[in-house]
Amino acid sequence: MSSVPMEYYLILSAFMFIVGVTGVLIRRNAIVVFMCIELMLNSANLSLVTFSSYLGNPIGQIFVFFVMTVAAAEAAVGLAIIIAIFRNKLTVNIDEINIFKW
Amino acid sequence: MKIDLILFFLLAGIAVVTSILVITRRNAIISAVFLVLNFFALAGLYLLLNAQFISVVQIIVYAGAIMVLFLFVLMLLRTDNESPILSDKRPLKYFAILISVFVFVQIAYLLFAGKPSRNITPDEAASINSGTIQAIGKELYTNYIIPFEVAGFLLLAATIGALVLAKKKFE
Numbered sequence: 001m002s003s004v005p006m007e008y009y010l011i012l013s014a015f016m017f018i019v020g021v022t023g024v025l026i027r028r029n030a031i032v033v034f035m036c037i038e039l040m041l042n043s044a045n046l047s048l049v050t051f052s053s054y055l056g057n058p059i060g061q062i063f064v065f066f067v068m069t070v071a072a073a074e075a076a077v078g079l080a081i082i083i084a085i086f087r088n089k090l091t092v093n094i095d096e097i098n099i100f101k102w
Numbered sequence: 103m104k105i106d107l108i109l110f111f112l113l114a115g116i117a118v119v120t121s122i123l124v125i126t127r128r129n130a131i132i133s134a135v136f137l138v139l140n141f142f143a144l145a146g147l148y149l150l151l152n153a154q155f156i157s158v159v160q161i162i163v164y165a166g167a168i169m170v171l172f173l174f175v176l177m178l179l180r181t182d183n184e185s186p187i188l189s190d191k192r193p194l195k196y197f198a199i200l201i202s203v204f205v206f207v208q209i210a211y212l213l214f215a216g217k218p219s220r221n222i223t224p225d226e227a228a229s230i231n232s233g234t235i236q237a238i239g240k241e242l243y244t245n246y247i248i249p250f251e252v253a254g255f256l257l258l259a260a261t262i263g264a265l266v267l268a269k270k271k272f273e
Contacts, residue, residue, distance in 0.1 A: 004110045019121045019125060022187040061155065083268045
């Protein structure tokens with residue numbers, strides 16, 4: 001650990017976050033958009049674990065634990081919403097799901 | 103070159119390549135499989151950072167539970183392949199990529215110019231002790247007991263919410 005500079009991990013975390021943001025912006029499949037959100041949550045976890053490890057303090061890792069809990073809850077409810085939408089509209093393309101637009 | 107530097111570059115390379123493949127593959131199932139690979143690379147990086155407990159939880163919860171949920175939903179829903187990412191007539195997509203690259207350059211510049219590690223002296227022993235299940239369990243069940251209970255309640259609420267949302271309506 002000590003021979004890898006901390007900035008390397010933070011750059012990797014920033015890169016994964018940006019890839020996730022780009023995916024949310026350019027993909028049209030709602031499930032892939034959800035996967036990109038998971039990618040962003042994971043990149044935030046990576047920087048939390050990095051700081052926790054370099055500071056020698058376990059509290060950052062406890063925060064990661066809670067982020068994982070929220071990610072699991074979000075995935076369950078979000079996928080249920082996608083299934084409910086698919087049942088009504090027969091599509092998960094977010095360009096065609098526009099009932100709230102006018 | 104130290105072994106941990108080599109391992110870092112190997113795992114970081116896997117993480118970077120798989121995360122790009124997740125957003126560029128047209129088939130959603132292939133995206134999901136590359137996301138699993140990305141989670142495994144991250145679990146390796148957590149091990150490199152002495153965070154053993156988080157590394158194991160990453161594999162069990164993310165690569166195990168959450169991705170199985172995603173793959174189940176992908177199998178239930180009939181989804182067509184998307185058109186190739188950059189071939190359709192959407193100039194806004196190029197704009198989105200441009201903004202992303204710009205924000206990444208900004209963050210990278212801040213990290214290299216600001217050097218957040220400047221004031222941190224890594225303590226290998228403290229780092230190893232902080233990642234064990236004993237240290238995390240002790241904090242979780244003493245100082246963080248109320249957030250822990252709330253997290254359990256959140257999972258219960260999410261389970262009930264998912265059931266209600268996905269239930270077939272009888273009319």
